[in-house]
Amino acid sequence: MPVALILVLLALGSVLFHVMSPWWFSPLASNWGYMDSTIVITFWITGVVYVVILLFMAYCVLRFRHRKGVKAAYNPENKKLEWGLTIVTAVGVAAMLAPGLVVWNDFITVPKEATTIEVLGQQWMWNYRLPGKDGVLGTADTKTVSTENPLGLMPNDRHGDDDIVIVGDALHLPIGKPVKLSLRSIDVLHDYFVPQFRAKMDGVPGMTTYFWFIPTKVGTYEAMCAELCGTGHYTMRGAVVVEEEAAYQEWLKKQPTFKQVADRAAKRRGQSDLASGEKMPAFTK
Structure with missing residues (x-):
């Protein structure tokens, strides 16, 4: 009982x-x-x-x-x-x-009008790349990743010159427009997840994965890694800001392109060489 x-x-x-x-x-x-x-x-x-x-x-x-005087009946089938x-x-x-x-x-059926944005996961931060004025993302390879080129864009691909590069900062999205997130990883398995979007996907080293969604509510949302990716896994967080089209365009204008980032890196490298006292090549008549 x-x-x-x-x-x-x-x-x-x-x-x-x-x-x-x-x-x-x-x-x-x-x-x-x-x-x-x-x-x-x-x-x-x-x-x-x-x-x-x-x-x-x-x-x-x-x-x-159990009751006295009552026997169980055997019924195997x-x-x-x-x-x-x-x-x-x-x-x-x-x-x-x-x-x-x-x-x-x-x-897995992405609308034709969806804008493709690349998400690059690495221990322990999120980087993003948006298409520039040509509307096409340049090619990338993890072999070319460096401090001057954190997303590994191919320098000889002209489509990548105007790509918008966001390193470790918030991603902004316009409300009401479909977005395709193309995921890559340069080290270990990551998983890009924003709970309010109800969409997530693994970022797998050596391959590209994707998912799509339409932001429907203005606000700031936390992006996190939903795959154990190392000792700093708990710190791998970012932000996604959904805003009106006008505010999004204003934000977009302030973001650097890959060419601008590369030029700044080259300038800093040149200044560092001069500061280290390296001799400049002599010009002969």
């Missing part, structure tokens, strides 16, 4: 905790409301099954408890019960998988 009561209380307590819990989704700030709907469907299906199983266990403990459980289980699994497959199809 006490065990059956404990099982019933466990079922009721779990439901009440889920309904009354203050820990729920963060406010949605993108078009991926389907993610929330899919999770809610999964909660309903697994929750109902969980409660039914606990109540059934409580019934069995109470109904088939019950085809009707087995078929019923198989069908119910199959329907439940399909009901959980089907919405996820639909959402995944949308998740």
Whole structure:
């Protein structure tokens, strides 16, 4: 009797905790409301099954408890019960998988009008690259990464000269416009995640991954790494600012291009050479 009561209380307590819990989704700030709907469907299906199983266990403990003079019946096979459980289980699994497959199809189908922005993960910061006036991102390679070229752009690719380079700073996005984030990593496995956008993806060394979304709410959101990436993993955080188009364009004008960053680096390198006392080459008549 006490065990059956404990099982019933466990079922009721779990439901009440889920309904009354203050820990729920963060406010949605993108078009991926389907993610929330899919999770809610999964909660309903697994929750109902969980409660039914606990109540059934409580019934069995109470109904088939030990009593004097009562013997257990041995019934190793019950085809009707087995078929019923198989069908119910199959329907439940399909009901959980089907919405996820639909959402995944949308998740990997990027709108043609989406702006591609590169996200480069490294221990332990986020760097970004936006297309310049030509609207095309230049090619990049981790082999060319250096202090002067932190994103590893190919110097001989002219499409990269006007690319906007953001190193360790906040990413700004215009509200209401689709964005494709193309992820790379220069060291270990990272995972770019903004909870309010309901979208995330691994940044894998040696390959490019992506996801897309539409920012729908103005605000500043925390970008974090959702993959254990080393001792400084907990510090790998950034910010994504969603703003109106006018404010976004003002911010964009203030950001340096790859060519400007490279020119500044070359100038600093030249000044450092002079300060170190290196002899300048002599000119002969």
